Amino acid sequence: MTDICAMNIETIEDAEPRSVWQAIRRGFGQRCPSCGEAGLYRAYVKVRDDCPSCGAALHHHRADDMPPYLTILLVGHILIPLVLMTEQAWHPETWVHWAVWIPSLVLSSLWLLPRLKGAVIGLQWANRMHGFGGEEDQPVEP
Ligand SMILES: [Zn+2]
Known part of the structure; x- marks a missing residue:
């Protein structure tokens, strides 16, 4: 058991380093975190299984609820103030609030969600999480 763990650590240490910020930046730009050439998604937030440009496996990501959480956090902290x-400044009618803020909320969330999901995938790729380091992800025991 310890031999396998030691071997995995050596494999990760011997691998070439990955720039975390570059991978996050590429992911935020909805590009492959490995090469930055091809698009990350095959649909709105559906991640490609592999990069068509460099062949990097992208299906390992486990972004899960983090991108929606970050989207709600950022949009809420920007729009609510x-x-x-x-x-406070203009006391507009209620319908003006609805007409301005609901579309702003929806559009900014739709714009931000795929970018934040890409950034989370870039972070996972750079840190070799969830199989991005060449090892299969271990199932979580209940
Ligand atoms: Zn690529």
């Missing part, structure tokens, strides 16, 4: 400042 704007709503409150608008109300």
Whole structure:
């Protein structure tokens, strides 16, 4: 058991280093975190199994709930203060709030979600998490 663990650590240490910020930046740009050439998605937030440019396996990602969490966190912390400042400054009618803020909320969330998911996948790829280091991810025991 310890031999297998020691072998995995040696394999990871011997592998070429991956730039975390470059991978996050490429992922945020919805590009492959490995090469930055091909698109990360085959649909809106459906990640390709492999990169068509460099062949890097992308199906290992486990972004799960992190991108929606980050999207809600950022959009909420940006838009809610704007709503409150608008109300304090101009006291617009309620329908104006609805007409401005609901589309802003929806569009900014739809814009941000694939970018944040790409950034999370880039982070996982750079840190060789969930099979991105060449080892298969171990199933979680209940
Ligand atoms: Zn690639």
